[in-house]
Every structure is written in C-alpha cells, then in structure tokens.
Amino acid sequence: MSQRARVRAPELIGKGGWINTGDKDLSLAELRGRIVIVDFWTFCCVNCLHVLDELRELEEKHRDTVVVIGVHSPKFVHEAEHQAVVDAVERYGVAHPVLDDPELATWKQYAVRAWPTLVVIDPEGYVVAQHAGEGHAHAIERLVAELEAEHEAKGTLRRGDGPYVAQEPEPTVLRFPGKAVLLPSGNFLVSDTTRHQLVELAEDGESVVRRVGSGTRGFADGLTDTAAFNEPQGLALLEDGSVVVADTVNHALRRLDLATGEVTTLAGTGRQWWQGSPTSGPAREVDLSSPWDVAFWQGKVWIAMAGVHQLWAYDPAEGTVAVAAGTTNEGLVDGPGDEAWFAQPSGLAATPDRLWLADSETSALRWVDPDGSVHTAVGTGLFDFGHRDGAAEQALLQHPLGVTALPDGSVAVADTYNHALRRYDPATGEVTTLATDLREPSDAVLVGDDIVVVESARHRLTRLRLPEEAVKVPDVAHRTQREATEVAPGRLRLDVVFQPPAGQKLDTRYGPSTRLLVSSTPPGLLIDGEGAGTELSRALELDPSVPEGVLHVSAMAASCDDDPDNEYPACHVHQQDWGVPVRLTESGTDRLALVLAGMDT
Numbered sequence: 001m002s003q004r005a006r007v008r009a010p011e012l013i014g015k016g017g018w019i020n021t022g023d024k025d026l027s028l029a030e031l032r033g034r035i036v037i038v039d040f041w042t043f044c045c046v047n048c049l050h051v052l053d054e055l056r057e058l059e060e061k062h063r064d065t066v067v068v069i070g071v072h073s074p075k076f077v078h079e080a081e082h083q084a085v086v087d088a089v090e091r092y093g094v095a096h097p098v099l100d101d102p103e104l105a106t107w108k109q110y111a112v113r114a115w116p117t118l119v120v121i122d123p124e125g126y127v128v129a130q131h132a133g134e135g136h137a138h139a140i141e142r143l144v145a146e147l148e149a150e151h152e153a154k155g156t157l158r159r160g161d162g163p164y165v166a167q168e169p170e171p172t173v174l175r176f177p178g179k180a181v182l183l184p185s186g187n188f189l190v191s192d193t194t195r196h197q198l199v200e201l202a203e204d205g206e207s208v209v210r211r212v213g214s215g216t217r218g219f220a221d222g223l224t225d226t227a228a229f230n231e232p233q234g235l236a237l238l239e240d241g242s243v244v245v246a247d248t249v250n251h252a253l254r255r256l257d258l259a260t261g262e263v264t265t266l267a268g269t270g271r272q273w274w275q276g277s278p279t280s281g282p283a284r285e286v287d288l289s290s291p292w293d294v295a296f297w298q299g300k301v302w303i304a305m306a307g308v309h310q311l312w313a314y315d316p317a318e319g320t321v322a323v324a325a326g327t328t329n330e331g332l333v334d335g336p337g338d339e340a341w342f343a344q345p346s347g348l349a350a351t352p353d354r355l356w357l358a359d360s361e362t363s364a365l366r367w368v369d370p371d372g373s374v375h376t377a378v379g380t381g382l383f384d385f386g387h388r389d390g391a392a393e394q395a396l397l398q399h400p401l402g403v404t405a406l407p408d409g410s411v412a413v414a415d416t417y418n419h420a421l422r423r424y425d426p427a428t429g430e431v432t433t434l435a436t437d438l439r440e441p442s443d444a445v446l447v448g449d450d451i452v453v454v455e456s457a458r459h460r461l462t463r464l465r466l467p468e469e470a471v472k473v474p475d476v477a478h479r480t481q482r483e484a485t486e487v488a489p490g491r492l493r494l495d496v497v498f499q500p501p502a503g504q505k506l507d508t509r510y511g512p513s514t515r516l517l518v519s520s521t522p523p524g525l526l527i528d529g530e531g532a533g534t535e536l537s538r539a540l541e542l543d544p545s546v547p548e549g550v551l552h553v554s555a556m557a558a559s560c561d562d563d564p565d566n567e568y569p570a571c572h573v574h575q576q577d578w579g580v581p582v583r584l585t586e587s588g589t590d591r592l593a594l595v596l597a598g599m600d601t
Helices: 046-061 082-091 105-109 137-154
Strands: 017-019 035-041 066-072 098-100 117-121 126-132 180-182 188-192 197-201 208-212 232-237 243-247 252-256 263-267 280-282 291-297 300-305 310-315 320-325 345-351 354-359 364-368 374-378 384-387 402-405 411-415 420-425 430-435 441-447 450-455 460-465 476-479 485-487 490-498 504-506 514-521 526-528 531-533 537-542 548-561 571-584 591-598
Touching: 017 082, 035 046, 035 137, 046 066, 046 137, 066 082, 082 098, 117 137, 126 137, 126 571, 137 571, 180 232, 180 441, 180 450, 188 232, 197 232, 243 291, 243 300, 252 291, 300 345, 345 411, 354 402, 354 411, 402 441, 411 441, 411 450, 420 441, 490 514, 490 548, 514 526, 514 537, 548 591, 571 591
Parallel strands: 035 066, 066 098, 232 291, 291 345, 345 402, 485 571, 490 591
Antiparallel strands: 017 098, 035 117, 117 126, 126 591, 180 188, 188 197, 197 208, 232 243, 243 252, 252 263, 280 320, 291 300, 300 310, 310 320, 345 354, 354 364, 364 374, 384 476, 402 411, 411 420, 420 430, 441 450, 450 460, 490 537, 504 548, 514 531, 514 548, 526 537, 548 571
C-alpha cells in the first residue's frame, strides 16, 4: 500500500457546543480508533445539503467504523445563532454529531476555504485527505475501505456504535414547511418539507384536510398514502387545475391531481445533474439539481434550480425541460439569460411582464424580462447582506427564500434570515419592511387584503393584514465574517490541488479532463489571468490599486477507474466553486492553494 501524506488533526472546538450527542462534548481523543469524516458545512449552502445526502449511504454502510462529524461554519449572521443550527440539523435530517462553530475556530485550524469541505482523519488521528465541493463520496468510500483494511491489520481500528444521539421530535402539525399555494377551493397546500409530505390545510390555515405522501423519504408515484417525496419545496398551480411540486432532494418535478390525490412525475430522473449532463430534452430523461421553487409564466413552468444556480423551464405541452438562464457560475451578474449568474435562486413569483426571483446566496431580489434578460433590484453580491430599507441600490436583505407579487405592482420578499417580510416598489425604487418577528419566513401567499406567511422555523402559517405604512427598523449591514486571505499585489500563483482517488486516473480519452474558470469582483482586481482554461494552475496578476475583492474560482476534474481491461470504466466528476475574499498587502502570500481533492503537500 502506498505511503500517504498525513498531518496531525487539530482538535474540534466550537463556542456553540455539540448537537446530536445527548449534551455530551466530544474530542478527537475519544474518537481514536475510528475513521472520522469532518464535514464543514453551513445550512444556507445547497452544495452542503447535497453532501449531506451523499454521506447518508456511506454512514449507513460503515456505521461501526466511521464517525461523521458536522462542523457548522456560518456564512450569514443568522447562521451563527445556536437555535438556528439546532433547527437546521432537524430540518435536514442530519443523523450524526454536529459541532456548532459560530466563530469559525475549527474552520481556521483546518485552513478551510470553501463550503462544503470534507476532511478524512484516520484512526490514529491524522488528516489523510481533504475534498472541497460535491461528488467525492465514491473517493471517500474507497479511502475508507483502505483505511479499514490498513488499521485492522495494525490493530488500530476500533469498531462499535458511534456517539450520535437523536433529538426528540416535537408533535407539530407542520415541521419546517417550505412553500404554500392557495387552492381554488380557498384551502392552502403546504410543502411539509421535513416530513416529506404535502399538507392541505383548510381556509383557517390550521386544520388538516389531508396529507399527501407516505411521510418517509423516498421517490415513488401513486395515491395519497403511497406516493413518496424527498424534502419537497415549491408549489404552483397549472392551467389544468393540478399542482406542480419541486421535489427538491429527488431532483424532480412532481404533479398532484387535486381531485384524485394521485402523484406522478413530470420531470427529472431522480439523479442529480452534473457538468456535462444534458441541459435540455424529454423531461423524464434529463437530470435536475435541487429545484427549490416553481412558477407558471409564459406558458411554461419556470424552475428555480438552486443546485446549479440557474433557471430552467418545463414545457407542459411538449413534455420537455431546458435551461432558461444562468451559466452555473455562482454570483450576481445581470444581462442576457445565457450570460447571467445566479446564486441559489430559491423563490419565484410571476407577473405578466416579469418573473421575480429571490436569489438567496447573494441576498438579492432579481427579475427576468419576457425577452430573457436578467436584472437586479436589490443586492450587491455574495458577501454583503443585512437589514436596511430605503433606496434599492443601498438596501440590504439576508438570504431571502420567497417572493410574492402584490396587487399594486410591488413585491413582498420573505427575508428569511432577517425574520422579516420586506417590500420592493418598482415605481419608487424603495425597499420597506412590512413585518418583523417572523421566524425564518420562506414564502407568502396573498389572500384578499391579507398575506399568509410560511413561518418555517415556527412550523406554521401566519396571517397578516397588509400594512398601509411600513414598519421602521434600525439599519444593519453585515459582511460575511470569514477572514479575507492576505495576498501580495502583482503576481499570484493559483493552484487547484487535485489528486485522483486511489485506483483512478484523469480521463483524457476525449481531451482535457480538467477545467478552471477564474473571475473577480470587482472586475478590475484581475489585470491578467481571467477566463477559462484546462490547466488547474494559473498565474494571476492583481491590480495593486484595488485594496480588496473576491476571486471567483470554478474547477472541475473527471477521473475514471484505472483498469486497462475495462473498455467502459466508471468515471466521476469532481467540482467546486470558490468565492475567496482577498486583501492585498505587501506581506501577503504569492500562492493561493485551493484543494479540490487530496492534500496540498
């Protein structure tokens, strides 16, 4: 067996303490003898949610040798609240211990630069691998098998039950509901996300009329009690009176026949879309990626495809899906649809002349014109957020998940991490606050003169009278608290580290198997080195007159099983987008290393 690089793993520390351990603190010393996978995540990040799903099978298969530890490392201010982390652990079905690290202490000790990042620690307490982004489960599975064999032979492997202790669920009617739609009957249909169901509520918004779905995580068509969903979110009425459902973790669109209760699949295969997959075609044959919301506009169902930072559209007449806007790069760039950048679009609302969208990771409210061009009303980028009213160009939101068209042409925004309902008026260009003291509002439905808000973290619908005057709140502005990397002005070497998993090699049968895309905010930060290429290393030149900014780096590598006798080896795509805040100082580093997979030696 080849000698692998190892470094001693730093201790796991976090001011927020431990979750899912029965109030017990854990240390690496207690975990000695087990293979530990440390998952650096934050609950706003859809890529982190993808990794939670990727790890489920591995956790189950190796439960007596592997301990997964989530280290929650917040981006937004709200994510640093301990109760919000506790809620997120339940909301997303996290079945392993989680360390709440609101001050990013462990993040810094492990020199992490991206959400999500996975670190593998061997039974002797040494870091042996690091992976950024998604799609690494197969590589970690292979490494785990190697470590099991190696440390079983050395006598350093300890089997047994892990330290996970499940939390006691609360008996509420809804559990972390996501979205709602008003039905022709006057009832509400709500996506009861954590319970993997749809719930029809009476006009009072409280009494249960029926539940749709078995309540168990799964992917199955059928009638009310046999159909299965997986964390459903967005809902929209179709012209035929049925409801289309964004079945988020199944990467699918489903259809509910309100009359019969039958659930069928409209689009998606159940597999997650990856770079290189088809971007259009027969709807049941094309992979999707975490569809978060849906809206019927211009004869099509528009899809907030949060998992790949795009908008897609499903054509009910043709039975096809296709990309409608977005490049898959994460950020805030306006312009023609095929050039625009989004960042986890999570809420949609249609009016005759605009499709409004809540772009959550840029804390932005944006819209699409009928010609497909993309515009921004509120928001400046990935790292600026807060609660500030006034002129839209300086107003701030914090990770909004929903948007609702109002009768006067303005829109209400479910400003999720500010626990508020906000309003943007295109006529005046002003942002105001309609209501506060909501708990993680994720959607809202207009009912006459009232607006019914989905209070996700209070597990209920809340009816509000639309106020004539805005609520006054103190202005608050924030930037992401992760520290900027100090880099030297002028030449900077960018190295994306990628080491194919054991038994695999880079797939060069049809050309280069790696891709690197680099850009910056502001654009003037980069004098040279911007654009796409196939090498994972590049010389950048930074403008000394720009004191700080963000380097946007997107990397992809494809590796295949290294078996000369297999004509069709299994291949895997590894990909990650980094937004790296940088500050230019004369004493800064002249090399920036980003680990896609492996170790930076």
